[in-house]
Amino acid sequence: MRAVELTPEWHTKRATYLNNLGIVYQLRFQNQTHQADSSQAIEYLNQAVALTQDGHSDKASWLNNLGNAYSGRFFVYKQPEDFNSAERALSQAASLTSKGHVNMSKILISLAILHNSQFEKSGLQETLNKSISYLQQSIECARYPAQTFNAARFLAKLLSSNQRPGSLPVYQIAMDCLPQVIWLGEVAKMRITQTFQLSDLVQEAAAAAIVAQETDLALEWLEQGRSIIWGQFLQLRAPLDGLTSVNPALAAELKLAADELDNTSAGIIPSRTFEPESYIKPLDWNIQRLHQVANQYEKLLDQVRQTPGFENFLRPKKASELVKAAQSGPVVVINVHKSRCDALIMFPNETDIVHVPLPNLYEKPALKLHVPFEVVPGSSEPSDELDGFRGVRSKVTKNQYESMLEELWECVAKPVLEALAISIEQPPQELTHITWNTTGPLSLLPLHAAGDYTKPHMRLFEFAISSYTPMLGILLRASPSPQIHSRILAVGQETTPGQALLPGTKIELESIKALAKDPIQYMQLDDRSATVSAVLGAMEEYDWVHLACHAYQLPNGPLGSSFRLHEGNLELMQILQKRLRNRGLAFLSACHTAAGEERFSNESAHLASGMLIAGYSSVIATMWTIADDDAPLVAERVYSQLIKGGKLDYTQSARALHMAIGELRAKIGEKSFARWVPFIHIGL
Structure with a gap:
């Protein structure tokens, strides 16, 4: 003016x-x-x-x-x-x-x-x-x-x-x-x-x-x-064996650019001597270099795609490839939009996609029951506070929770089971393994717990074992033979500065150690020995990792989300930078390690998905808080199923968790939703 x-x-x-x-x-x-x-x-x-x-x-x-x-x-x-x-x-x-x-x-x-x-x-x-x-x-x-x-x-x-x-x-x-x-x-x-x-x-x-x-x-x-950021991480880390056999020089150049792009985009400044007169120059140079490398990477991709047989190299996958994601059982992709909601189902060894309309789902109150990321569904009782839980609980009532699960049953699970030709008249002896890939607000809700808990035989867990995946590409990723895995790293934090005590972590790690008999190699880092550098170093050496501690889910994106260790936070980005490959199970026995955030519901922006991208094939995580008393029981039952004959078999993680949660429900009652529902399996 x-x-x-x-x-x-x-x-x-x-x-x-x-x-x-x-x-x-x-x-x-x-x-x-x-x-x-x-x-x-x-x-x-x-x-x-x-x-x-x-x-x-x-x-x-x-x-x-x-x-x-x-x-x-x-x-x-x-x-x-x-x-x-x-x-x-x-x-x-x-x-x-x-x-x-x-x-x-x-x-x-x-x-x-x-x-x-x-x-x-x-x-x-x-x-x-x-x-x-x-x-x-x-x-x-x-x-x-x-x-x-x-x-x-x-x-x-x-x-x-x-x-x-x-x-x-x-x-x-x-x-x-x-x-x-x-x-x-x-x-x-x-x-x-x-x-x-x-x-x-x-x-x-x-x-x-x-x-x-x-x-x-x-x-x-x-x-x-969806899961665009995770997809970009996977693209930069894609194996180049096929290209190497045809054009090793181009493959080496592409790998060099991809590695630098991966590191620089993660915020790692390469070693370089900078002029002392301006402290902001390293950051300016880093961004400028990132742009240069990205342009170079895209040019190299164009060259690769001009090579016969590599025309579609690292392009978005076609449906003919995506349907192969259904390996251990049907994969159900659910699209939620205000105009309509639908399920797309893929079956093992089949090329056709089965379409199942899901009318009225969008209008259901369940999809509007968005729980803020820092709190979780609990009951309305005054005792449901921090004590005895690895996180903070909300005042969502048990009736609200039960109503939500019933709507998920009627609008999603039941029609999908019918499309899978699974009769709900009587639970089958052999359970089908369903992997869910959801969108929008549905990705924030516990679909695996869908059911009408006022009637018999109206619970999804009676008919199917549920897993989740943030993207189909995770299920298509080449996985190692589980027999090569023989090393477990267990990390526990009973006492963390500024956090509530977690005495259950001691019992939890003791039960895993008791099961990890020779020839399995077991390493335990707890309390003062569980420093960020020690845990990161051990993760590079060990095939599986078990983290029993507090965790923090960053609301503005997953890369700064972390596990709280003795002298600091182990951030997801630090794990991603280690380029772990062909790992087995990551058991994240901590609060809300698979808690999504409404603004980024299509990005699966949480620690659990990040561990898949980091190189773990299978992840057990928690959508919200968990009781410290329940974690040892679940962990012991899971590992007792996965450690057999001196071998570690992560491919049975979903089934092992399903059985463990069944035992937990039998102990605490199936309507104690806040205690058993948070545990989920993600990945293979």
Whole structure:
């Protein structure tokens, strides 16, 4: 304001100051919707436009800002004169902008949004047609992947929601932009926050594909568009044996770039001598180097894909490959979107995908029972506090919990069991092993515990052993023979500074040690010996790891989530940096190690998934808190099933956990949900 007052009418900077002042008022209007702010914004922006000649390079930008200000007021008050003024200003901005200009795509999107808002008000197909046309033009003249992505996702949604043809190819354009929008050239923590902008695009696209009976395409999109960050980690660590046998030099160069990209994106600054005059130069250099390596990596990938037989190297997998994820039993992928919910089922040794509609699921209260990440479902009794639990408990009542599990049974588990031809009249002698791959709010809920607990034989655990996977690629990853595993690392923290005592960890580790007889090698690090460096070093040497301690799930992404050890926190990123390969079971006997976060529900952003990416094939974890008294029983029963004849067999982890939890339920009662439900199995 002061700059405008002090700048004379004839000064060349006055229009710039007026434009900036108008933007400030417009931003405040967007936050507070005070009409006076909108009027003030439009007044200043009109003055900026009036002071700027048509040939001036900023005239189109000022007009675009003015048009958006009128549009913002039209969206709120729906006055025809605001629509006309917005259309006039934006159209003039487009006429002054060349098709190849970086701003052209944004101006056309603004016009599309304006006309779509008019369509929602009037229902006139002419305004919808204009919105579609502007978006098509925006895609054609987009200069950056983010512009293409924004225009394509908006256009696809318009076409799909209004039953117009052609939405699937446009969704494909948006999906193809994902590697550039969530770019490997950014640090991993930044990429995690960027996934939030995807919202429910992937579920929306999959739902549209299912409507069109393109279940293969729906499956491919669901795999490509979820757990993106984990998928990028796996891509950078993919084995290159096949390429090495054909072109060893190219394979070595690609591995070098992938390793540096992996390390640099994780925030590791390579050894380098920096000039002393500026302490920020290492960080600046790191980011610049990350961009350079990402570009080099992409060029090398292009070279590899020009090699005969490697045309699809590290491209998103096709459905014909994804169906092979069903190895130990059926895999059920569930898409949750407000337009429709569906299950896609894959069977071992079969290529067809079975589609099961799940009507009414989205409207059920269960999906709205979002429990904040720092608390967990418990009961409403005053005694349900921190004491005796490895975490903090919430005041979700037992009735709410029971109602949620019943809805999951009726809307998901029961129809899936029917599709699997599993009769619910009588529990079978041999249980089917189902691996669940869920989306959206369903990924935060305990589907494995679904059941109507007021009636007999209405519990999922009576008919199936449940596992979860954050992505199908985890199940497709080549796994070692379990016979090669013979070393267990057990870590326990009875006393951790600043945390509640966990006396059960002593009993827990003693039971594992008693079972780990020769020739199995057993190493135990507890209390003062369980330092971050000691545990990390031992993890490099041992095949399995058992962590009995407190854990912390970072709400803004999993990479900083950690296990609380004696003298510090063992962060997930530190484990990922070790490049562990061909590991077996990671038993995370700590609070909420598989607790998702609502904002990143499609990213499986928790410690358990991170351990899979780190190199462990199978993970036992907890969705919320666990009782310190229950953990030793569960651990002892699990390991008694997995340690047989001096061998460690992680492939039976899901079955072992299922049996262990059955014994826990028999001891405490099946309606003590908060004590047995949190334990889950993830992976192979």
